[in-house]
Amino acid sequence: MIDVLYFAWVRERIGVPRERIETSAATVMELITELKAREERYDWAFGDLASLRVAVDQELSSFEASLAGVRELAFFPPMTGG
Amino acid sequence: MIDVLYFAWVRERIGVPRERIETSAATVMELITELKAREERYDWAFGDLASLRVAVDQELSSFEASLAGVRELAFFPPMTGG
C-alpha cells in the first residue's frame, strides 16, 4: 500500500488529492501504466509524461525509480513557485 | 578663475575643501603641473595620478580635458560608494 498524492491539474483530473493504492508495481512507471489501464481519469492525468513530475517519499525523482519500501508518492506538473 | 574642489585624502593633503584658482592652463594636466610647481602640498596630493580622478563641471573626465569655459573642477581618489 502506497499513499499517492496529486497536485494542481493532476489532482483536478484524478478528482482526489490523495488515495491509498494497492499495487505490485516495481517502479513508478509500472504503477503509471497500471493506473492508466484502470480508469480513464488516470489515462487523462498521466497522458503526457513530459509535463508530469514525480516525488518519491518527498524527493523529486524519476519515473524509473523503484517502489520498494516507498511510503509516499506524489504526481504533479512542473512547479511554478517563487 | 576656476573653482577647484578636493575630496577625501586629496582634500586632507591640500588642506582646504575648495579654492578659486587663477590659471592660464589649457588642460587639467597643465593645471596639475602648474600647481605641483607652486607648493609642496599640491605635489603631495597630485604625486600619483593613477590614484587620482578628476571631474570637470561635475562630470567624470580625463586629465587631458580642456579647461576652456570650465567653471568647476574637482580632484579626488577613486570612489568608494555603495
Added chain:
Amino acid sequence: MQVSVQAEPFDLGALTNAFAARVAGAGAVVTFTGLVRDNGGALAAMEIEHYPGMTEKAIAAMVDEAKTRWSLVDALVVHRYGRLAGGEAIMMVATAARHRADAFAAAEFLMDYLKSRAPFWKKELSADGAEWVAARDEDEAALKRW
C-alpha cells in the same frame, strides 16, 4: 536560516528590518519579493497550492546548498500559499553576506530553485476564468547556470 511556508500575509518591511538588524558582520543584504501582478488594472488573484512536508524540506535543502556555495551570514525564505489578491506579496528571499557578490548570487540561486524545484503551483484567477500557470522554459534554463 529562517524558512516559513504560510497562508498568512507577511510584512516585507518588518521582516527585512529584522533580518538586517540581526546579521552582524554582514555588509550586504539582498532581498527579492515576488508580487501578484496587477495586469493593466484587471482584477487579478492567485491561488497557490503546495505540498506540505516536502515544501519545507525542499526549501531547507536549497538554503543549505546556497550556504555551501557562497559565504553567507544568513538567509531567509518566506512563501505563501492559498488565495492572494493583486499586488500582494507571494514570497520573499533575503540573503546577507560580507560582500555584495555573494549576497546577490545566493539570492538569484534561491529564486531560480524556488521557481522550478519547490513544490508550489500557481493558478491565476481572472475575469476569463482560472488557469494553472505554465512553467516557463526560461525558468528551467536558468537552473543551468549554477
Added chain:
Amino acid sequence: MQVSVQAEPFDLGALTNAFAARVAGAGAVVTFTGLVRDNGGALAAMEIEHYPGMTEKAIAAMVDEAKTRWSLVDALVVHRYGRLAGGEAIMMVATAARHRADAFAAAEFLMDYLKSRAPFWKKELSADGAEWVAARDEDEAALKRW
C-alpha cells in the same frame, strides 16, 4: 525614480514596503542594502564624504541608464553621508520589474556603478585610527560586465 542623498538614517523596511506598494504591474522587487560591518564586535564607525551636486546627477544618470537597458517599472536609490555607526545602513537600492531577471540585473548594475562611479568616499574609524577605504580592484572589474 526616487533618489535621495541624505545625512539622516532611513527606514529600510518602510521604504521597501512603500516601494513595493506603488509598483503596480511589477512581479519582482529586488533590494540591496549596504551595512557598516561590525568587524568581530570591534566598535566600528564610518565617515562618508560626498560631492553635493555631482552625486545626485551621477546617480540619476545611472538610473536612467538602467532604465534603457532593462524593462523596469521603477527604481529607488538612497545613500547616506556623514557619520555612521556599526550595523547602520549606508545605502539602499530597489528595483521593480515584471520579471525577476530584469530586477536583479538592474540592481546589480546600479550597485556596481554606485560603488565606483558615484562620488562617495568612505573613511573607516576604528580603535586603530581613521583610514580611507581603498577602492577594490574587483569593484572596478565588476563594471566591465555591463
